Amino acid sequence: MNSRRCFSIVAVLALTLALMQGMAGAQAQSPAIGQGPGYHDPRSPFKPLQEREGIVAWQLLSSVTTKAEKNRLVPTFPGSVQALDKQKVKVQGFMLPLEPGDKQRHFLLSSVPTSCSFCVPAGPEGLVEVRSKNPVRYTLEPVVVEGTMAVLSDDPYGMYYRVSDAQQQGN
Structure with a gap:
């Protein structure tokens, strides 16, 4: 295997590992989607629902x-x-x-x-x-x-x- 190809494989693996670590860190900081009432994206133009009397929370x-x-x-x-x-x-x-x-x-x-x-x-x-x-x-x-x-x-x-x-x- 030539050194250029070996370097490319190592670079791809390093990038993949960095992305996976970043995703794991993001998941640890935000609620897991599919658990709880859902994730309201802070960039959403819609305000989160407010609990209201007489409506199931x-x-x-x-x-x-x-x-x-x-x-x-x-x-x-x-x-x-x-x-x-x-x-x-x-x-x-x-x-x-x-x-x-x-x-x-x-x-x-x-x-x-x-x-x-x-x-x-x-x-x-x-x-x-x-x-x-x-x-x-x-x-x-x-x-x-x-x-x-x-x-x-x-x-x-x-x-x-x-x-x-x-x-x-x-x-």
């Missing part, structure tokens, strides 16, 4: 933990979250459309705004699947919906929460 929804069972992770919900099952609740969040068009009957609410059209901004503890009675117009601003909450421990799509028969509330 994302901090509560994200208090779920997981445990390994056989070949999958299973959510373990604290009693305060289990108590929301089959209850009428209000949830606020940023819309992630699941249908074409500007009016949505089936969408996700996220605890944080998305910063990429192809990225999910949070893990399942930072998302709520919504099925609404009436179409909700897509917006980049936070929306509030009221409906019946389902706390899901074995959803085939990996969701932890679903609100059915939802209606948009005034923000």
Whole structure:
């Protein structure tokens, strides 16, 4: 092997190691994506959601933990979250459309705004699947919906929460 090629391989390895160390350091300084209510990018033009009276807090929804069972992770919900099952609740969040068009009957609410059209901004503890009675117009601003909450421990799509028969509330 000639010395120029050997130097190139060493340089690439050194650069790769430096990048990996930088990524590990960044992960240690910021919350892990997919754990907790999600990561709100400080460069986002949207303000983080504020907890509001009468609206289920994302901090509560994200208090779920997981445990390994056989070949999958299973959510373990604290009693305060289990108590929301089959209850009428209000949830606020940023819309992630699941249908074409500007009016949505089936969408996700996220605890944080998305910063990429192809990225999910949070893990399942930072998302709520919504099925609404009436179409909700897509917006980049936070929306509030009221409906019946389902706390899901074995959803085939990996969701932890679903609100059915939802209606948009005034923000």
